[in-house]
Amino acid sequence: MSEIDITVPNIGEFKDVEVIEVLVSEGQTVVKNDPLITIESDKSSIEIPSNFDGKVKSLNIKVGDKVSEGSLILILENKINNSEASKEEPKIENQPKSIETTKPQIDQIRVSRSNVTDILPASPKARKFARELGVDINQVEGSEKDGRVVEDDIKKFVSFKSIKNNEIKEIKPKKMKNEFEHSDFGKVEIQDIPRVKRLASIYLSNSWTTIPHVTNHDEADITEMETFRNSLTDNYTGEKIKITPLAFIVKALVASLKKFPSFNSSIDEIESGKMTLKKYFHIGIAVDTSNGLMVPKLRNVNNKKISLISKELKEISELCRNLKIDKKELFGGSMTITSLGGIGGSFFTPIINYPEVAILGIGRSEKKQIYLDGKFQTRVMLPLSLSYDHRIIDGAEAARFNNDLKENLGKNFAYKLAV
Numbered sequence: 001m002s003e004i005d006i007t008v009p010n011i012g013e014f015k016d017v018e019v020i021e022v023l024v025s026e027g028q029t030v031v032k033n034d035p036l037i038t039i040e041s042d043k044s045s046i047e048i049p050s051n052f053d054g055k056v057k058s059l060n061i062k063v064g065d066k067v068s069e070g071s072l073i074l075i076l077e078n079k080i081n082n083s084e085a086s087k088e089e090p091k092i093e094n095q096p097k098s099i100e101t102t103k104p105q106i107d108q109i110r111v112s113r114s115n116v117t118d119i120l121p122a123s124p125k126a127r128k129f130a131r132e133l134g135v136d137i138n139q140v141e142g143s144e145k146d147g148r149v150v151e152d153d154i155k156k157f158v159s160f161k162s163i164k165n166n167e168i169k170e171i172k173p174k175k176m177k178n179e180f181e182h183s184d185f186g187k188v189e190i191q192d193i194p195r196v197k198r199l200a201s202i203y204l205s206n207s208w209t210t211i212p213h214v215t216n217h218d219e220a221d222i223t224e225m226e227t228f229r230n231s232l233t234d235n236y237t238g239e240k241i242k243i244t245p246l247a248f249i250v251k252a253l254v255a256s257l258k259k260f261p262s263f264n265s266s267i268d269e270i271e272s273g274k275m276t277l278k279k280y281f282h283i284g285i286a287v288d289t290s291n292g293l294m295v296p297k298l299r300n301v302n303n304k305k306i307s308l309i310s311k312e313l314k315e316i317s318e319l320c321r322n323l324k325i326d327k328k329e330l331f332g333g334s335m336t337i338t339s340l341g342g343i344g345g346s347f348f349t350p351i352i353n354y355p356e357v358a359i360l361g362i363g364r365s366e367k368k369q370i371y372l373d374g375k376f377q378t379r380v381m382l383p384l385s386l387s388y389d390h391r392i393i394d395g396a397e398a399a400r401f402n403n404d405l406k407e408n409l410g411k412n413f414a415y416k417l418a419v
Helices: 082-087 124-133 151-162 195-210 223-231 245-259 306-321 395-409 414-418
Strands: 002-007 017-022 035-040 045-049 054-059 072-078 213-221 283-285 287-289 292-294 335-339 358-362 366-372 375-389
Touching: 035 072, 124 151, 151 195, 195 292, 213 395, 223 245, 223 375, 245 283, 245 306, 245 335, 245 358, 245 395, 283 306, 287 306, 358 395, 375 395
Parallel strands: 283 335, 335 358
Antiparallel strands: 002 072, 017 035, 035 045, 054 072, 213 375, 287 292, 358 375, 366 375
């Protein structure tokens, strides 16, 4: 058993570059070409591989260190003798081997890279983004000059392969070793993340990395709507009928979706140049449960009265809170509404529920002094936060959609006919 010093080989123009990852630990067995560290300059990132098999005896480097050619990385215990080891100078392979600590469970696009003589060109920002998603950047086809990979290429790689037949395949980020543990700074408690939140995180991550989100903020005057809603009584008993404001908002939203069909669509692959326009109106409702957020669908809302919508809202919310909702009811939506009105707050930026192309966020309504008809009046104003997919919906269309929605919630009383 002999010891071999593994040093930074000739890395060309790179000098005093920062170590951004240490990929091995003391006592770990490595084989030739296994990556040891990742270094990053202002131009690119490089993984430094091992040129020998062996066991890591000691590490001489940590994240944040600056290294150059000849800097000692680690000492490797090896069964070959030193004379043999010294004959072979460590060097970087043309294409570093991908890290296999945790593989992203997505179908990988096999890209032909024959005759590659240089490290895959990619910006440090793109490499970091790929690491955070657990994507092997060497499997991503670059769209820039000389095959350079940018963030959009990684997003496309994930979106094309992470969703298939309405089933999300979990993307497991590569485990990154922190320089310090949380417990180094005080007492901590480890808890399991609720299963619903773990599953939702997959959808949210995919949506955020796939869809270019833009949010339009506005306010709707719902004074007449609230007056009408609070005046509803049963014709037989004379008792007040309690209908949630959300039921009115659902009906108003459907009326706007009919007028703006692109909001009731989905894009499966933008490169295909095709979009799916839905002829049904199934509205997703974000339900807050103790286990996490769930989004069941109200089916065929266009054919239902507001009283029935209000009843079904209560039913599906209860099913979600008791974890009895059918899985199929979480799919196949037209557009989603997420409301914070019962909790508080005004404007926010809701994340689109992929594969939908828009989501409506509702804040808490409040009375405000509004200048109307030549004088200030007390009006009930409802905050609206409309997030939309900018690939298919532009800002002008989003503004028109919000204007139409405000009219549907306002003085025109269209919703009265559907009580």
